[in-house]
Amino acid sequence: MKHFLLATALVLSAPAAMACETVTIGDLTVEHAWSKVTIGAGRPGVFYVEIKNTGTSDDALVGIATPAAGMPMLHETVVQDGIASMPHAMSIPVPAGQSVQLAPGGYHGMLMGLTTALKEGDSFPVTLSFEKAGEVTVNVVVLSLRAEGPDCADAGQ
Amino acid sequence: MRLRSHQIILWIAATAAVITFSAVRWWPATDDTAAVDSAFTPSFALADSEGRIRTTAEFRGKFLLVFFGFTSCPDVCPTTLSEVAQVMDDLGSAAGSVQPIFISIDPERDRRLGLADYTTAFHPAILGLAGSEEETKSAAASFKIFYEQEADTSSPDGYTMAHSPGLYLIGPDGAWLRQFTYGTSAPEILSDLQSRL
Numbered sequence: 001m002k003h004f005l006l007a008t009a010l011v012l013s014a015p016a017a018m019a020c021e022t023v024t025i026g027d028l029t030v031e032h033a034w035s036k037v038t039i040g041a042g043r044p045g046v047f048y049v050e051i052k053n054t055g056t057s058d059d060a061l062v063g064i065a066t067p068a069a070g071m072p073m074l075h076e077t078v079v080q081d082g083i084a085s086m087p088h089a090m091s092i093p094v095p096a097g098q099s100v101q102l103a104p105g106g107y108h109g110m111l112m113g114l115t116t117a118l119k120e121g122d123s124f125p126v127t128l129s130f131e132k133a134g135e136v137t138v139n140v141v142v143l144s145l146r147a148e149g150p151d152c153a154d155a156g157q
Numbered sequence: 158m159r160l161r162s163h164q165i166i167l168w169i170a171a172t173a174a175v176i177t178f179s180a181v182r183w184w185p186a187t188d189d190t191a192a193v194d195s196a197f198t199p200s201f202a203l204a205d206s207e208g209r210i211r212t213t214a215e216f217r218g219k220f221l222l223v224f225f226g227f228t229s230c231p232d233v234c235p236t237t238l239s240e241v242a243q244v245m246d247d248l249g250s251a252a253g254s255v256q257p258i259f260i261s262i263d264p265e266r267d268r269r270l271g272l273a274d275y276t277t278a279f280h281p282a283i284l285g286l287a288g289s290e291e292e293t294k295s296a297a298a299s300f301k302i303f304y305e306q307e308a309d310t311s312s313p314d315g316y317t318m319a320h321s322p323g324l325y326l327i328g329p330d331g332a333w334l335r336q337f338t339y340g341t342s343a344p345e346i347l348s349d350l351q352s353r354l
């Protein structure tokens with residue numbers, strides 16, 4: 001909750017830098033949460049984030065929730081034999097000592113049933129549910145259609 | 158995570174959609190590798206956002222950058238269209254010799270959601286086309302690409318599209334020149350185009 005309040009304060013003061021904030025829960029570090037502009041509210045939005053597990057036991061991201069969308073889910077873009085598809089990811093492994101990225105062309109949060117179109121500079125909270133660490137809320141900044149990710153000094157690609 | 162009532166309704170709707178779902182399945186006559194090796198002239202006749210039929214014939218004299226996709230695709234499609242938009246910006250005065258085209262493989266839904274709003278948001282030069290089911294199938298067949306509707310309760314309206322995510326370059330004479338595979342960066346596409354212009 002403390003992190004959430006902190007994040008909320010940041011929304012008001014520095015929206016551009018918000019995607020660069022880091023939230024931790026147990027051994028997990030969650031950062032670089034961002035989304036893209038949507039053209040209308042009838043098309044799904046997307047959610048990307050980076051999760052680092054500095055602990056010694058494996059965890060997994062098992063779900064997301066947000067007031068911004070009625071049906072948020074985890075998906076994985078798979079390109080196999082030259083065909084791209086986007087199956088539901090029941091659980092995204094976050095192995096001990098490793099980091100996982102939800103990033104374009106791979107895992108992503110699919111935000112269906114948007115309550116409103118996402119505009120550049122908007123922000124909204126997403127709660128991530130981990131199998132072991134529990135729930136943590138991050139603020140997600142909406143970047144332009146052409147964005148490839150937040151511009152953070154420490155962004156590890 | 159508890160499901161809220163509107164989420165449950167969405168789930169029920171999605172499940173119902175799956176029950177009434179009929180798969181559109183079309184297999185290309187040849188695979189991608191064969192397509193690249195032999196010269197061929199793909200063609201389409203598809204409606205634009207204003208309902209006018211646009212055909213490959215009217216673009217003779219220009220290079221075409223053709224992408225097949227669907228607008229409810231938040232991950233793969235925006236990446237490629239963003240690259241195309243960047244290429245169009247970077248072409249500068251040569252941009253007039255290149256026509257980028259987005260062909261919907263989910264034409265009914267895309268017409269309903271608004272095709273021009275979508276393509277214009279990426280770049281005003283991108284022409285969005287959405288034909289009938291039959292016209293779309295024959296366009297895809299002529300480009301030797303694959304697409305398929307898949308039942309999927311975890312997607313909007315209970316289905317999603319699997320498709321070839323490549324970007325296809327057609328020459329001024331209408332002949333297929335090459336494919337840029339998914340993930341090819343804008344500078345790579347740009348320098349290939351500049352070497353031909």
Ligand SMILES: [Cu+2]
Pocket residue numbers: 075076086108109110231232
């Ligand atoms: Cu998805």
